[in-house]
C-alpha cells in the first residue's frame with residue numbers, strides 16, 4: 001500500500017538530530033518558554049522575513065489570538081473562505097465574532113476576491129485568507145480591498161509554510177499570519193504547536209502576554225489571557241526541521257510537477273497553478289477533482305493507493321454551524337463533493353509516483 005502520508009518516515013530522516021535536540025531540552029531543566037522557544041521564534045521570524053514570531057500551542061490558537069489581539073469581538077464580522085478547514089471559522093466564533101463566508105475560485109480553491117466586496121458591511125473588521133492546500137491566495141487583489149475598507153488582513157498559513165509570493169514568504173503577506181505545526185503540516189512537530197508572525201510592534205507585545213495568562217512580567221497580568229504556549233521540546237524539534245523546509249517543499253514541487261505533466265485522464269481535473277509563480281505553491285496537498293469520487297477512490301484503494309478527502313463536509317453544512325446550514329454556496333459544495341487528495345510528500349519515491357500516475361491513467 002502506498003500510504004497517503006508517512007510522517008514517521010519523514011521524521012526518521014532527521015532521527016539523530018531530533019534525538020539530540022530532545023536530549024538537550026531534557027538536560028536543560030527548562031521546559032516552558034526557555035531558550036529553544038526563543039531561538040525558534042527568532043529563526044522562524046527570520047525565515048518568514050518578519051520582525052516577530054510568537055510561539056503558541058496550535059494553529060487554531062494562533063488565529064484566535066490574532067483576532068483577540070486586534071480587539072475583534074462580538075458584533076464584528078470577519079470574512080473567511082467558505083471551503084476552508086473549520087478551524088478558520090472556529091477562531092472567529094471563539095472571539096464571539098461572526099464568520100462571513102465567501103465562495104472560492106473553482107480553479108485555485110482560494111477565496112474569490114471578486115466576491116468579497118458584496119459581503120462587506122459596516123461591521124466587517126478583517127479578512128482571513130487561507131492559502132489552501134499550500135497555494136498563496138490572490139493577495140494583490142485582497143490588499144486592494146482591505147485598503148479600501150480599512151480591514152485587517154490575517155493569513156491562515158497553516159498549509160503554506162515557506163510559500164513565496166511577490167518576493168515575500170507567507171506570514172509576511174498580511175497584518176499577521178497564523179501557522180500550525182500539527183505533525184502532518186509541511187513544517188510539523190511531534191505534537192501540537194503553532195506560531196503567529198507579524199511586523200506590528202503593538203500586536204506582538206500584546207500577543208506575547210496574551211498567550212501566557214496576559215502577563216508581560218511574572219505575576220503581573222495586563223489582560224485576561226490564556227495558556228497557549230509552544231513548549232521547549234516542540235520548539236527544539238521544529239528548529240531541526242525548519243532547516244530542511246525549503247528542501248522538502250522543493251521535493252513536493254517535483255512530485256506535483258510530475259503529476260501535472262503525466263496524469264492524463266479526462267475524468268480527472270488537475271489542480272491549477274500559474275507556473276510563472278511556482279514558488280507560491282508548497283503543495284501541502286495535491287488535490288484533484290473527479291465526478292464519481294467514491295468509485296475513483298475505491299479504484300485507487302484496490303490498486304494499493306491511499307487517498308483522503310479534504311474535506312468531505314464544508315463548514316456551513318456542519319452541525320456545529322447550524323445557523324449557516326441554509327446558505328447556498330454552490331462552488332464550495334461542488335468542491336467538497338468532488339475533491340480527492342493524492343499522496344504527496346518529500347519522501348514519496350519516483351517508483352510510487354510513477355505507479356500512481358499509471359493507475360490513474362488506466363482508470
Ligand SMILES: *Cc1c(COP(=O)(O)O)cnc(C)c1O
Pocket residue numbers: 058059060061084085087088130156158159179180181182192193194
Ligand atoms: C491545520 C489547520 C488549522 C489548525 O491548526 P491546528 O494546529 O490543528 O490547530 C487551521 N487552518 C487550516 C487551514 C489548517 O489546515
